[in-house]
Amino acid sequence: MPxxxxxxxxxxxxxxxxxIRGFEYGRQPRSLRGKDSQISSHNRNSAEQNPLEAYFxxxxxxxxxxxxRHYFDIYHRHFSKFRGRKVTVLEIGVFSGGSLxxxxxxxxxxxxxxxxxxxESCKTYESDSVRIHIGDQGDxxxxxxxxxxxxxxxxxxxxGSHMQEHQMLTLEELxxxxxxxxxxxxxxxxxxxxxxxDFVCGxxxxxxxxxxxxxxxxxxxxxxxxxPVQRDxxxxxxxxxxxVLEKHQDAMMSLAAPRKGTQWQPWDGG
Numbered sequence: 001m002p003x004x005x006x007x008x009x010x011x012x013x014x015x016x017x018x019x020i021r022g023f024e025y026g027r028q029p030r031s032l033r034g035k036d037s038q039i040s041s042h043n044r045n046s047a048e049q050n051p052l053e054a055y056f057x058x059x060x061x062x063x064x065x066x067x068x069r070h071y072f073d074i075y076h077r078h079f080s081k082f083r084g085r086k087v088t089v090l091e092i093g094v095f096s097g098g099s100l101x102x103x104x105x106x107x108x109x110x111x112x113x114x115x116x117x118x119x120e121s122c123k124t125y126e127s128d129s130v131r132i133h134i135g136d137q138g139d140x141x142x143x144x145x146x147x148x149x150x151x152x153x154x155x156x157x158x159x160g161s162h163m164q165e166h167q168m169l170t171l172e173e174l175x176x177x178x179x180x181x182x183x184x185x186x187x188x189x190x191x192x193x194x195x196x197x198d199f200v201c202g203x204x205x206x207x208x209x210x211x212x213x214x215x216x217x218x219x220x221x222x223x224x225x226x227x228p229v230q231r232d233x234x235x236x237x238x239x240x241x242x243x244v245l246e247k248h249q250d251a252m253m254s255l256a257a258p259r260k261g262t263q264w265q266p267w268d269g270g
Contacts, residue, residue: 088112
């Protein structure tokens, strides 16, 4: 993979211009809805709620729980496959401890939670299924110790300092540690010009790279070798205030586009 200095020279004419064009398109005062679509309220009865939102709405006493309401659909979309299974969750930012109970209720008895916070007082939330690690999210040495103590992590939830430098550093340190098929979720990524958002977009550029032919392959449609991002990152999702990265269950070593059928329209390569 080229060094960033080899790419910078191309950015003004390519990536930066595309970024500016998209930014300008997004901030125009127009609706992106179809003309016949209806705007619906988010208010739903309990039968329509996902389990996380139902838990939140029923939580009136005890440990504090504070979430943007639209987060629950995002959580459920990306985490539901882990329900009822043995799963290890690492949540950065314990605060008043309310989300620890929510995750235990949602994932079930096979869930092991590792909470991270700077406040020593958060140790009080420890139990048989919850362990609290005290340290600074912006300290790479701290993350090295956590990786040694927690050999496997299926889900990372970054609800920590909300500082963009910390969010970038934590992703760098923990994404390689997330198990195959795992999910990395960073929430509260505020700002239309968020540096963390741009950092993730920089990573996603590599998802679109056309690499070299796979060994022993002559037709590029039969196999192109993947770069490290394509190999390990299955998808990247941006939501309001949330970014999610999902990892492949099995490493994607090549990308292929085989042709099927016998009848083809003429194609001029355009």
